Amino acid sequence: MASTYDFIVVGSGPAGSSIASSLSRSPKKPRVLLLEAGGPNADRTLRVDGQRWTTLQNSAMNWGYKTTPQSHCGGRELDYSRGRGLGGSSAINFGVFSVGARRDYDEWASLTNDKSFTWENMKRRFRSLEAFDPTPPPGVDKKYAAARAEDHGVDGFLRTGFPAEVEEDTVPMLELFEKAGFPLNPDHNSGDPIGMALGINSSSKGMRSTAADLLATAPENLTIVTDAPVQRIVLEGKRAVGVESNGKQYLATKEVILSAGALNDPKILMHSGIGPKSQLEKFGIPVVSDVPAIGQGLKDHAFVPLAYSRASGDANRAAFYSDKAAMASALEQWTSSGGAGPWARYGCEMPIGWFKLPSLAASPEFQALPDSEKDFLSDPTVPHYELLSHFPLHWFVPFADSTLNYNCLLVFLYNAQAHGEVTLQSADPAAPLRFDPKFLSTAFDRRAAIESLRDAYRIVRHEAYVKDNVATIAGPKGESDEELLEYWRQSIGSSWHMTGTVKMGRKGGAGEDVAVDSDFRLIGFEGLRVADMSVVPIIMSCHVQAVAYLTGLTCAEKLIAEYQLA
Template sequence: MYDYLIVGGGSAGCVLAARLSEDPDVRVALLEAGEADRSALIHCPAGIALMARTGQANWAFETVAQSGLDGRAGYQPRGKVLGGSSSINAMIYIRGQREDYDAWAAAGNPGWGWADVLPYFKRSEHNERGADAWHGAAGPLNVMDLPEPNPWSRRFIEAGRQAGFAENRDFNGEHQEGVGMYQVTHRGGERFSAAKAYLTPALDRPNLDVVTGAQVLKVVLEGCRATGVELLQGGTRRVLAARREVILSAGALQSPQLLLLSGIGPGAELQALGVPVVHDLPGVGRHLHDHPDVVLLVDAPGAKETVGVSAGGALRVLAGVQQWRSRRRGLLTTNFAESGAFLRTRADEMRPDVQLHFVIGKLVDHGRSTVWGHGWSAHVCVLRPQSRGRVTLRAADPLAPPRIDPGFLDHPDDLRRLMDGVRLTQRILAQPALAGGGRPSASGLDDTALEHWVRQHADTIYHPVGSCRMGPGRGDVVDAELRVKGIQGLRVADASIMPSIVSGNTNAPTLMIGEKAADLVRRAAALV
């Protein structure tokens, strides 16, 4: 018997497990389907390149065929390991824009405006630059500047300046717009995931159990109250009980899946699959959305400092392995997407509507395919897409993957902004600071040809949100306290609760959600 059962050992789950177990009078269990984060590929920042190829620590889901992508299925990697996707991502620390959170509050979610959430970002953060009005320096999550950035990352920033854009030295400061270096969740030359930041320091607490290799199959309900979970571990089904609450932190693809498997969701759809309906909640799995993204490649044979597949490149990597093993320095401390930009595609935009990630190598197929030679890549993503999709069940089998339909590029505004972003990025890549490279992908195409190229190459940049949307309406799943509507003792705390996606990478906001959720849970317990 536990007081709190937390389902999912990802970013928000690690925060909740650490924060709730600070009270020695409560018992907490964190349940993770994956294993412990022991792999060197996780801890070495550049290990993401090999993890992409091996599928290690990754659910590696796929979407259904996307009409907006000319019928292609998309790739949906999600972390299956302690730390969740913070253990397999590119480690970029971005919060988004203040307007994102003020929009959440304006949509009927009191306590979620920018002024409300900024203290939680600061509480989470230990920024090596020090504390100021925007940053914390006493939190568990280490945030830092890359100590040895690749020279081509700096050249990208100069190219942005040559194209007429201002340099921004802090994308998480007073304003987001501009070109600059990303800060990363590293420490001492290693990845600093949510597991390292929050969970590892708490593992010795006698009131915290971390259970790995445990796939939760459903929430156990007595009437309309959550009393525990059923899980599968080592081939054996078990039931764990919760005195106070069950908290789903399984992410935007699997938190709604678990609600549906538990009989909470659109009643007619559940009945059609043979799932007994406990509570007809039509919004479960709806409103899924993600940042649509496309990658431009540039071939640059003379850019030997980039990470490329060549004889010289292999020697540099071998030297980097030794340097990282001995001193945690050198080439393998890169996160590959070292610099980037937040830009407005048109002059009448009030704030940045696209984000760029400049990659110091030629990236295709999410890093799963080999491209010979040297060069660089540039991700272009739409920050506030209008397209909406859904997560549903393929079957009543809890071990079947969820059916994922992000609806990529279903809304014409998303396609227009992505095409504008491609042309803007091509202009930056053509500047003198990046001389020595060939023409970027899709150069010289007219609108019709560019639209076809975008639909043939776009996919996710790994930021699914919104499928257990927070709000006061009938189509919403959780209230502003993150309580599942109509069910007692059950909350959702992860990126699935976002009413609308933030303007940037979603890991830091998910950690913030975990921090705020911990306060909401503790406040509720104090009122009992």
């Protein structure tokens, strides 16, 4: 016999956990079921701050997806990791906690004709989410790390903050950005991310936070079931009445909310007969509703590394990373002390900044964009690219011990114009979709990639940086347009910020590129909503985990109001 609830939420990432937590804690205490495809992720050592870079290598916690061969990137298949288990991708991400540009949210509100998505409304929800520790690490000047109280919250479920301490070369790197003429910004979460800062993390005092923290004190009316992947939605005509997981049905009297992510929401919908008719018919799936937008509109950020081995004495991390006994001892210290020691230091700080590119704005490729896009990209708060320093590349590329003293910067491409897609490749609901982000497929994206890498040379070619270099570990062969672009083609990686595959639009605006209305309803259906990064109609100017939380909180707010749960 099927179990029955008021609401069923599919997926426990930032969006799904926000929805399940908010609904279950509303005054009228509806019965809420949260279904998670993976396990409980209960091992406390998965929260070691300095080991945030390695959890995605845990196959039990990662769907292990790959892209299709990228035709503009040398035919390479790229890692397309997605988190599996309680907390979703927040359990395997790299801990950057950035909220983006205020114009991003106001653009979202404009595209949907719904003020719920304006920066001021999202900022209110952002404050309700955070338990922010504003304390900068010792030795870091406030011009690199300072937050205004009105921009942050202190009473939320998610612990965020600056690192507990920084490595020896962190402050010199921040100073170098200043010398090279990059603007400073002591808080990238104020709604204006432009400038260099010490990064804010989804962690505090050596302990990582994940979306599971929103569920840690769950009320009795919230039921959480792990190891329960959803294969399809149970429909009665055009009304969702439940879901099917591993042959078992769970029923909902009010709503089913999909929050399984931008790569898995389209899969569940298509295997339920909802999606592009041609794809469903190709694999013999009965068509319930032809919705061409599902799976289309995939957007993502991408990056390339710049890495250089450094003179001895630049930092102490080589001695730590090359000594397995030291790392094991540090883990014991972290466990016994509640988060202190070297694992709260090494790999925990991220000098990070978002910047404009005057050279890009002056290019023919920029001028060829639609006027609306040029206006958006010209907004003072909207960046063209990002730089992040102190990325621990050795966790991903095997190094000899002699090269462990190095610096690695990542150069991120923002606001790419390419529109990728996710499509069916099997009638089996356990098989992943086919993921094609179409990186570097537009002239603008290629120009933006070239100009961002060239601007990053202001750092890596600066005399104060070059003097400590020993050798190049990763970088272009030269500085011509073709050499810079070829480096992107051969070295590009996804930032795992997949967005827009079940795109949101205005109410009554169903069409080729819109699947969900501004109340998160799947257009043409009752009792079925989608709420996570798959619905966000633009690629936000940040690392998107904060946006996923805000998307879930916004959906929950609308549901609570509609069903008078307050």
